[in-house]
Amino acid sequence: MLDYLIIGQGIAGSLLSYELLKNNHNNILVIDKENPKASSMVGTGICNPIVGKYLKKTWMVDDFFSQLVETYQDLEKILATNFLRKIPIYHKYNDIEEQNRIMGFSANAEWQDYINTSPDNTQYQLFVESKLGGWESKNSFQVNGSRFLLAWRKYLIEKQKYKSLNFNENKLVFHQQYIEYKHIKAKKVIFCRGFEDATSNFFKSLPFSLVKGEWLKIKIKDVPQLESIIIQSCFLLPLENQEYIVGSTYHWDNLTEDISINAKEELVEKLERFLKVPYQIIEQKVGIRPATHTRKPFLGKHFTHQNLFIFNGLGTKGFSLAPFFAKQMAKYLISDDINAIQNEARVKYKTKI
Ligand SMILES: Cc1cc2nc3c(=O)[nH]c(=O)nc-3n(C[C@H](O)[C@H](O)[C@H](O)COP(=O)(O)OP(=O)(O)OC[C@H]3O[C@@H](n4cnc5c(N)ncnc54)[C@H](O)[C@@H]3O)c2cc1C
Helix, strand or coil: CEEEEEECCCHHHHHHHHHHHHCCCCCEEEEECCCCCCHHHHCCCEECCEECCCCEECCCHHHHHHHHHHHHHHHHHHHCCCCEEECCEEEECCCHHHHHHHHHHHCCHHHCCCEECCCCHHHHHCCECCCCCEEEECCCEEECHHHHHHHHHHHHHHCCCEEECCCCHHHEEECCCCEEECCEEEEEEEECCHHHHHHCCCCCCCCECCEEEEEEEEECCCCCCCCCEEECCCEEEECCCCEEEEECCCECCCCCCCCCHHHHHHHHHHHHCCECCCCEEEEEEEEEECCECCCCCEEEECCCCCCEEEEECCHHHHHHHHHHHHHHHHHHHHHCCHHHCCHHHECCCCCCC
């Protein structure tokens, strides 16, 4: 019998399995149906410590960012694969008032690790008209999600801890001490199925607020490859070979996994507000973010089935949040002590089955 059966190998299920293995809980199995449009496969992986025009630090920024660096760097070593990069995010000043405001922030010691008001503006001026120059956010990162997930899957397969399987929750059989799924028995089952848990009979009463996201891949041939992200009306994220991602859209309706012409037009319109060089669109991608009304993740136990758990609700910032909360979720599963999970992230629901 397994100790832990994890359903879903997105960033949530992957990092949870990593934390369990790291704590020597080796009797686990991860199953996944390998949806290429899963949020973690499509997500652009930007980890930005600062949000909004008026500069606000992301919720629990210091805890999340120190944990993400530690976790991803450790995994890079284990997997001998690079998927984390430190990358500045450039914002041009739109007016003098904005410039003064940001300069004011940067003088404050609290912001010195986050803001650089003396970037090299020349590389950006090839892409964006910026008479006043701009500023960069420091300590921002980008995770290549699909590269990490595929490497982690390979690692789990080698350790015989992974199965490619389309899981059907109606086939779960609950016993006093364990749960059975077809021929698999496990003491604890953890749902990490991203947006698909929003329609689960066990967890659909949790306050999910799914958000569809789309992005475009473009090629810009006429100027040297940019080394930083530019954020204006949308973001421009450099990849390799003069390719960039332009993203992303946020839509709460029409939650299908189909790309849309509306999203393409929206992104083109936003990009052309600031990009001053020609480009060519080469691809469009879509995914559904498992976001929540509270903007906080869900970690915890089903209130009737004591062996059934969920780790979900990573929303729009899964790559920054998952390392920190996977650690808490693993501690909780191992100790059965709810205090392992911080209060805002514990499941609070009135599920009826
Ligand atoms: C367009 C877009 C851009 C984004 N950009 C960013 C960004 O820049 N930075 C950031 O931090 N976050 C970003 N996100 C959000 C981030 O991707 C998510 O928060 C995160 O990936 C959620 O991870 P998850 O593991 O909970 O879910 P998922 O990634 O959806 O993983 C769920 C897994 O469960 C599997 N599964 C589902 N149902 C079943 C079943 N029945 N049987 C077996 N397996 C099943 C799926 O195949 C999948 O692998 C973006 C998301 C999108 C869509």
